[in-house]
Amino acid sequence: MGNTIELDKDMLLELAGKLSSSLQADDEDGVIDAMAKISGLHESNLFNELGKLTREFHDALNTFRYDDRIATLAEDDIPDAKERLSYVIEKTDNAAHKTLTAVENTIPLCENQCERLNVINDKWGRFTKREMTPKEFRQLSRDLEVFFPDAVKEMDEIKNYVTEVLMAQDFQDLTGQIIKRVITLVDEVEKSLVNLVKLGGGMLSVNESEKGKGSQPGELAGPQIPGMETEDVVASQDDVDELLSSLGF
Amino acid sequence: MDKNMKILIVDDFSTMRRIIKNLLRDLGYNNTQESDDGANALPILQKGSFDFLVTDWNMPGMTGIELLKAVRSDPSISSLPVLMVTAEQKKEQIVEAAQAGVNGYIVKPFTATTLKEKIDKIFERLEGGK
Numbered sequence: 001m002g003n004t005i006e007l008d009k010d011m012l013l014e015l016a017g018k019l020s021s022s023l024q025a026d027d028e029d030g031v032i033d034a035m036a037k038i039s040g041l042h043e044s045n046l047f048n049e050l051g052k053l054t055r056e057f058h059d060a061l062n063t064f065r066y067d068d069r070i071a072t073l074a075e076d077d078i079p080d081a082k083e084r085l086s087y088v089i090e091k092t093d094n095a096a097h098k099t100l101t102a103v104e105n106t107i108p109l110c111e112n113q114c115e116r117l118n119v120i121n122d123k124w125g126r127f128t129k130r131e132m133t134p135k136e137f138r139q140l141s142r143d144l145e146v147f148f149p150d151a152v153k154e155m156d157e158i159k160n161y162v163t164e165v166l167m168a169q170d171f172q173d174l175t176g177q178i179i180k181r182v183i184t185l186v187d188e189v190e191k192s193l194v195n196l197v198k199l200g201g202g203m204l205s206v207n208e209s210e211k212g213k214g215s216q217p218g219e220l221a222g223p224q225i226p227g228m229e230t231e232d233v234v235a236s237q238d239d240v241d242e243l244l245s246s247l248g249f
Numbered sequence: 250m251d252k253n254m255k256i257l258i259v260d261d262f263s264t265m266r267r268i269i270k271n272l273l274r275d276l277g278y279n280n281t282q283e284s285d286d287g288a289n290a291l292p293i294l295q296k297g298s299f300d301f302l303v304t305d306w307n308m309p310g311m312t313g314i315e316l317l318k319a320v321r322s323d324p325s326i327s328s329l330p331v332l333m334v335t336a337e338q339k340k341e342q343i344v345e346a347a348q349a350g351v352n353g354y355i356v357k358p359f360t361a362t363t364l365k366e367k368i369d370k371i372f373e374r375l376e377g378g379k
Contacts, residue, residue, distance in 0.1 A: 163361070166271050170358050173265040174336060177307065220307045223336035223357070233338045237363055240343055240354050247347045 011041060060199050070192045073185070081185050084178045087225045091171040098168040102161040109154050109161075116147055174223045181222060250372045252277040254300035259283075259290040259316065260334070261308040265357075269303055269334065272361050276368070287311030291319050294326050301368075306335035306342070314346060321350045330371050334359065 015038050022030030123140050126132045132140070224233055234240050256278055260266045266283045273281055282297075284290035288310035294302065302320065306313040313333055321327050332353040333346055346354055352374075353367040 163271075163275065166268060167361070169264050170268055173260070173262040174357065176262055177336060220312075220337060221339050221342075222307065224338050232340050234340060234343065234356065235338075237356055237359065240338075240356055243340060243343050244347060244354060247344065249347065 008041065012038070015041070069188070070196070073189055073192060077185050078189070081182045083225055083227075085182060088175040088178050091175050095168040095171040099165050102164040102168070106158050106161040109158050113151060113154055116151075120144065120147065177222050178225075250369070250376075251300070253280050254278065255298065256281045256301045256303060257284060257290060257294060257297075257299050258303050259285070259287060259308070259313065260305040261285050262305075265305065265334075269364070272364050273303075275361065276365055287313060287316035287319075290316055294320060294329065295323065299326075299329060302329055302331045303334055304331065306333060306337045306346075314342075314349060317346065317349045317351055330375060332367060332371060334364075 015034050019031060019034035019038070021027075022034055120140075120143070123132070123136075123143075127137060127140065221233070229235060234243060256273060258266050258269050258273075258281055260269070260283075263285070266285075270281050270283065273279075282293065282299075284293055286308045287304070290302075290304070291311065293299075302316075304313040304316055311319075313335060317331050317333070320329055320331060330352045331350070332355065333351050334355045334357065336357045337343075338356050343354055352371045355363055355367055
């Protein structure tokens with residue numbers, strides 16, 4: 001600001017004249033009065049400038065305050081995003097553990113099957129080459145009688161574990177949706193910060209369209225986060241069934 | 250219930266489509282097709298003679314509820330049974346789906362048992378209604 005303190009030239013000349021004449025007339029009171037007026041003139045200009053600055057600062061603060069979106073972002077959305085992301089960690093962690101447990105349970109079953117099949121395969125080979133005594137063959141058939149139902153049971157167990165691994169992948173759908181939402185939020189925070197920087201830089205115009213952008217009608221709520229449920233939301237499949245049956249389903 | 254019935258699975262996440270496809274196969278339904286959005290699913294439904302639709306709600310192009318409404322308003326496919334499998338748990342949304350004519354509503358995450366129960370119930374009801 002180059003024109004900060006612009007003294008009134010005419011007024012100053014007049015006061016300077018008074019000061020000069022009072023000095024020459026040895027009028028002490030006149031000198032003090034003129035000097036006080038000169039410094040007063042300077043001060044009132046300073047006060048004007050200070051007033052202008054205060055007004056600008058006040059306006060800037062108000063613009064910032066009226067931008068509800070920034071407040072909502074800081075107070076609600078960011079803590080909300082933190083909880084959502086913690087839920088992502090929890091879901092992915094659970095899925096990884098569930099998968100590992102199922103795999104760890106499956107491997108010994110596979111190894112056991114493989115081992116027993118190898119033994120039977122060898123014996124069967126000796127039988128087909130007629131290298132087996134009748135006594136040994138009777139033992140082999142008894143072994144097979146035990147092995148077959150065992151194999152069916154273990155194969156069924158393996159299939160169940162594999163289904164568990166399959167089901168553990170359902171986290172990706174939910175976490176993907178949550179992460180997409182957080183990305184949208186980060187994008188908004190970035191835009192708000194840019195506006196803040198503009199304000200700080202003295203550019204007081206804030207993009208009007210960014211103001212007061214809350215939850216819009218028709219916007220989908222997405223997956224519920226445990227501990228963050230709201231009242232208008234069902235807690236389980238049972239609640240869904242109950243609600244639907246109340247509607248005649 | 251006809252195990253050979255033709256089923257379309259609509260979800261924007263491929264993992265969820267795979268899960269549903271595998272669960273359906275486990276239940277004996279092998280005749281399934283997939284689509285990643287309502288907008289892509291609608292022409293598939295209009296072209297092929299599908300017997301059952303399993304759809305997500307929240308999808309980028311055309312949502313599941315829009316797909317449901319489009320199905321109900323197209324006379325050639327309006328009687329298609331529709332099961333919604335979704336993370337949307339707001340009561341007003343469930344009511345909206347019911348009013349739009351959904352046949353079943355499952356919230357994610359769900360179990361294989363829930364899927365079986367809902368499918369059985371839908372077809373029991375349809376057969377009973379005949």
